[in-house]
Amino acid sequence: MVWAARIATDSIRRPRASFGMSDRRGARAGEPSSIADEGQPEHSPGVRKVLLVNGWSDDNKGDAAIVQGFQVLMGGAAKRRGFELNLGIVSNFSKESEDFGYHYRHSKRMFKGGIFGAVIPTNLRTASGGALGKSLRRSAQLLTSLVALAVPRSSMIQGWLSPFQAETLEQFRQASMVVSKGGHIYATTGSPLSLVGLYSNLYPLLLAQRLGIPTGIYAQSVGPVIGGPHRRLLASALARCKFVYVREEPSLDYVRALLPGNSSTKPELVWDTAFAVGEEPLPPGVISLLPSEFVAVTVRQWRFPYSPSQDRDALYARYLEALATVIRRLVTDLGVPVVVVPQVIGPTELENDLLAGEQLAKVLAGLEGVQFLTTDFTAGQLRQLYSRASMLIGTRFHSVILALASLTPAIAISYHGFKTQGIMRMLDLSDHVLDIGELSPDELWSRVKSAYEARGEYRATLETQMPAVMRAAAAEADRAITSLAS
Numbered sequence: 001m002v003w004a005a006r007i008a009t010d011s012i013r014r015p016r017a018s019f020g021m022s023d024r025r026g027a028r029a030g031e032p033s034s035i036a037d038e039g040q041p042e043h044s045p046g047v048r049k050v051l052l053v054n055g056w057s058d059d060n061k062g063d064a065a066i067v068q069g070f071q072v073l074m075g076g077a078a079k080r081r082g083f084e085l086n087l088g089i090v091s092n093f094s095k096e097s098e099d100f101g102y103h104y105r106h107s108k109r110m111f112k113g114g115i116f117g118a119v120i121p122t123n124l125r126t127a128s129g130g131a132l133g134k135s136l137r138r139s140a141q142l143l144t145s146l147v148a149l150a151v152p153r154s155s156m157i158q159g160w161l162s163p164f165q166a167e168t169l170e171q172f173r174q175a176s177m178v179v180s181k182g183g184h185i186y187a188t189t190g191s192p193l194s195l196v197g198l199y200s201n202l203y204p205l206l207l208a209q210r211l212g213i214p215t216g217i218y219a220q221s222v223g224p225v226i227g228g229p230h231r232r233l234l235a236s237a238l239a240r241c242k243f244v245y246v247r248e249e250p251s252l253d254y255v256r257a258l259l260p261g262n263s264s265t266k267p268e269l270v271w272d273t274a275f276a277v278g279e280e281p282l283p284p285g286v287i288s289l290l291p292s293e294f295v296a297v298t299v300r301q302w303r304f305p306y307s308p309s310q311d312r313d314a315l316y317a318r319y320l321e322a323l324a325t326v327i328r329r330l331v332t333d334l335g336v337p338v339v340v341v342p343q344v345i346g347p348t349e350l351e352n353d354l355l356a357g358e359q360l361a362k363v364l365a366g367l368e369g370v371q372f373l374t375t376d377f378t379a380g381q382l383r384q385l386y387s388r389a390s391m392l393i394g395t396r397f398h399s400v401i402l403a404l405a406s407l408t409p410a411i412a413i414s415y416h417g418f419k420t421q422g423i424m425r426m427l428d429l430s431d432h433v434l435d436i437g438e439l440s441p442d443e444l445w446s447r448v449k450s451a452y453e454a455r456g457e458y459r460a461t462l463e464t465q466m467p468a469v470m471r472a473a474a475a476e477a478d479r480a481i482t483s484l485a486s
Contacts, residue, residue, distance in 0.1 A: 046082075046083040046084070047083060047084045047085075047086050048078065048083055048084070048085060048086065048176040048177070048484045049086045049088070049113060049171075049174055049175050049176050049177075050074070050085060050086070050087050050088070050113070050175065050176060050177045050178070050179060050484070051087075051088050051089075051090050051113070051116075051171060051172065051175045051177075051178045051179070051204075051208075052067055052070060052087060052088070052089050052090070052179050052180075052181050053089075053090040053178055053179065053180050053181065053204035053205070054090075054092055054180050054181055054183065054185060054201060054204065055067065055089040055090060055091040055092060055104075055107075055115070055181065056091075056092060056103075056183075056347075057093075057103040057104075057346060057347040058102075058103055058104055058105055058106045058107055058378075059103065059344065059345045059346030059347045059351070059352075060344045060346070060347070060351065061343050061344060061377060061378070061379050061382055061398065061399075062274065062343065062344065062379075062396060062397070062398030062399075062401075063181075063183065064106060064107055064378070064379045065273075065274035065277045065379035065382075065383075065398050065401070065402060066181055066182045066183065066219070066272070066273050066274050066398075067089060067107055067111075067181055067273075068107065068110055068276075068277050068379055068380070069272075069273030069274045069275060069276035069277045070087075070179075070181060070182070070218060070219075070273045070276075071085075071087055071110055071111065072273075072276040072277070072278065073273055073276045073473055073474060073476070073477035074087070074477050074480065074481060075087070076474060076477065077474065077477035077478045077480070077481040078481055078484070080478065081478075081481055081482075081484075083484070085484075086112055086113045087111055087112065087113045088111055088112075088113025088114045088115065088116060088171060089104070089107065089111055089113075089114075089115045089116070090116050090117075090118065090119075090168060090171070090172075090204060091103065091104070091115065091116065091117055091118055092118055092121065093117060093118060093121060094117050094118060094121035094164065095116065095117025095118075095164035095167075095168075096117065096162065096164055097117075097121075100117065103347065106378045106379075114171075116164075116167060116168040116171055117164045117165065117167075117168055118165075118168065119145070119148065119161070119165050119168045119169055119172070119203070119204070119207065120141050120142075120144065120145040120148075120165075120200065120203055121141070138196070142196070144160050144161070145203055147160055148160070148161075148169065148207060149206060149207060149210050152169070152172075152173075152207060152210045152211050153173065153211065157169070169207075172204075172207055172208055172211060172213065173211060175208065175213050176213070176214070176484055177213065177214045177215070177216070177242075177483060177484055178204060178205065178207075178208035178213055178214075178215050178216075179215070179216045179217070179218050179480075180201075180204065180205055180215075180216070180217040180218070180220065181218060181219075181273075182218055182219035182220055182247060182272055182273055182274075183220060183221070184220070184221035184416075184417045184418075184419060185201040185220075186198065186201065186202070186217075186220060186221075186222045186223070186225065186234055187221075187222070187223055187224060187225060187417070188224075188225050188226055188227060188230045189226055190226035190227040190230065191227075194226075194227075194230065195227065195229055195230050195233070198225070198230055198233060198234065199233065202233065202234065202237045205217075205237050205241070206237060209237070209240050214242045214483050214484075215237075215240065215241045215242060216241050216242050216243040216244065216245070216480060216483070217238070217241060217243075217244055217245060217246075218243075218245045218270070218273065218480065219245055219246070219247040219270055219271070219272050219273050220244075220245070220246055220247065220251065221246065221247060221248060221251050221417055221418050221419050221422075222234075222246055222251045222254050222255050222258075223250070223251060223254035223255075223258075223418075224254070225254075225258070231258060234258065235258045235259055235260070238255065238258065238259060238266075238267075239259055239260065239266075241266075242483045243266070243268070243479070243480050243483065244259075244266050244267040244268070245267075245268050245269075245270040245476065245480065246267055246268070246269060246270070247269070247270060247271065247272045247419065247422070247423060248269070248418045248419060248421075248422020248423055248425075248426065249269060249422055249425070249426070250418040250422055251418055251422070252267055252268075252269045255267040268476070268479075269426075270472075270473070270476040271423075271426075271469055271472060271473045271476065272398075272401055272419075272423060273473070274379070274398050274401045274402065274405075275401055275404075275405045275466075275469055275470065275473060276405075276470065276473055277379050277380055277383055277402065277405070278380055278383070279380055279381075279383045279384040279387065279406070280378055280380030280381045280383075280384060281381070281384065282381050282384050282385055283375065283381070285375075286373065286375055286385070289371060289373070290339065290371075290385075290388060291337045291339075291371075293336065293337070293390050294336065294337045294338060294339045294371075294388075294389055294390065295330055295336055295337075295338050295339070295389060295390055295391045295392070295393065295448075295452070296338075296339050296340075296341050296385065296386055296389040296391070296392045296393070296394075296399075296403070296408075297323065297327065297338055297339070297340045297341065297392070297393045297394075298340075298341055298342075298343040298353065298392070298393075298394045298395050298396040298399040299320075299323060299340060299353060299356045299357060299360050299395055300343075300344065300351075300353050300356050300395045300396055300415070301316075301350055301351075301352070301353070301355060301356045301359075302316065302319065302395070302415045302416075302436060303316060303350070304316065304436075304437065307437070315437065318439065319413075319436055319439055320359060320360055320363050321363060321441065322439045322440060322441045322444050323360060323393070323444075324360060324363040324364050325441035325444075325445065326393065326441065326444050326445050326448050327364060327367070327370060328364070328367060329445055329449075330448070330452075331367060331368070331369035331370065334449075334452065336369075336390065336452070337369045337370070337371065338369065338370045338371070339370075339371045339373060339389070340357050340360065340361075340370065340371065340372045340373065341373050341377075341382070341385060341386075341399065342354050342357060342373060342374060342375070342377075343382065343394075343396035343398065343399040344396060345376060353396070354374055357372050357374075358372075360372075379402070382399065382402050383402040383403075383405060383406050384406070386399065386402050386403035386406050386408050387403075387406035387407070387408060389403070389408050390408075390409075390452065390455060391408065391409045391410065391411070391448075391451060391452050391455055392408055392409070392410040392411070393410075393411045393413070393444075393448060394410055394411070394412055394413065395413040395415060395436070397412060397414075397419055397420045397423070400412045400420070400424075401423070404427070404429075404462060404466070405466060405469075407459055407462045407463055407466060408459070408462075409432075409451050409452075409455045409458035409459055409462070410432065411432050411433075411434070411444075411447055411448055411451055412424055412429075412432060412433045412434070413433075413434055413435075413436050413439065413444075414433055414434065414435050414436060415436040420433055421433055427465060427469075428465075431447075432447065432451060434447060
């Protein structure tokens with residue numbers, strides 16, 4: 001069936017003063033959840049409080065998938081050890097922000113331990129006074145952070161903190177462990193500003209370590225870290241972690257080189273926790289829009305920050321045109337409808353895939369057979385959506401992870417860092433990765449057409465791989481949880 005390109009009417013509207021959350025839980029048990037829960041308790045019951053730090057926004061479904069997958073894996077590992085995991089999130093945002101609740105509208109229902117604001121907020125987009133106001137506020141926060149590190153258990157620090165900051169500091173004092181969630185936040189350019197950024201991202205670990213609380217990083221990408229002070233700061237924090245889990249081999253090599261002597265065996269290669277996200281039912285309105293067979297596409301705004309400024313617009317236009325060319329050929333040559341999915345809708349305008357979708361729609365103006373969704377999906381709903389697709393063409397790599405976990409073949413377009421090439425290599429899928437900076441319509445079409453025609457074999461490969469991935473991910477969580485069980 002051929003149907004007209006259109007923007008769906010279920011568009012996202014951001015609430016400003018409330019969570020705007022549904023009470024629907026609706027998650028149906030997927031394979032990762034069942035694997036994470038298998039096994040018998042080994043020790044006496046109890047509760048351990050873990051804080052997962054550097055929390056981001058539910059607007060970014062990849063980050064939401066990371067924290068939810070962590071909850072599935074570590075919660076299952078705790079259950080196998082005979083205790084309950086009381087997991088809370090510490091945000092990068094200030095809890096005083098008017099849209100703080102909005103950023104955790106979906107994740108909130110999964111975390112019994114609560115969601116807390118940053119002790120030292122790193123997001124200052126709404127700071128008053130322009131550039132000067134932000135500079136003054138950053139300076140005050142830097143001073144406050146140093147005082148908190150110097151005397152983290154002293155009552156005197158209360159006078160330096162807002163009530164929300166003091167609340168979070170108390171959560172640190174009560175925690176059994178503090179873990180930095182997956183992502184790619186431990187990298188610098190060598191500039192003084194990037195050193196401040198690295199310090200901000202490491203701060204929750206530094207604070208916990210000063211309090212004598214066990215720390216770890218889980219499924220991170222690490223590096224490159226340019227600059228001697230930058231490397232020494234990162235190495236010092238990682239050397240004091242109970243575990244350092246990275247999610248691809250370049251990060252593993254980087255951390256091994258970064259850590260001194262007898263610490264070189266500490267880092268381990270693990271699977272991204274987003275593989276463990278279970279499926280959730282799609283909204284009925286979305287189901288009615290989906291054709292029986294389709295190829296899903298995720299598109300993002302990428303402004304090629306490492307290319308000369310005069311080339312960036314042309315490179316982005318070439319990327320959109322390559323995607324548009326492949327979509328046209330899928331629809332016209334193969335007769336396959338295409339559904340463009342918003343994997344990320346914020347929290348910044350540049351991160352909003354809905355805007356990239358609008359730009360792609362302009363390039364495809366007049367083409368029938370393309371659907372542009374605008375729904376605010378949960379990570380579990382996205383996994384369900386991708387499970388219905390014949391194939392995914394994904395620029396957002398966590399859309400690729402969710403698709404592969406649901407046994408849907410995927411072509412990945414790599415745009416930044418180690419994660420795409422590294423994780424696809426771990427899955428022996430390197431032939432299905434293209435670099436966004438070298439993207440051509442012909443090469444992309446050749447890879448897409450080949451994968452689509454061999455999708456049965458690709459899916460059969462995933463049917464073998466994914467159970468092994470989840471068994472390994474559960475074992476990795478078991479090793480991490482031993483720090484809490486002791």
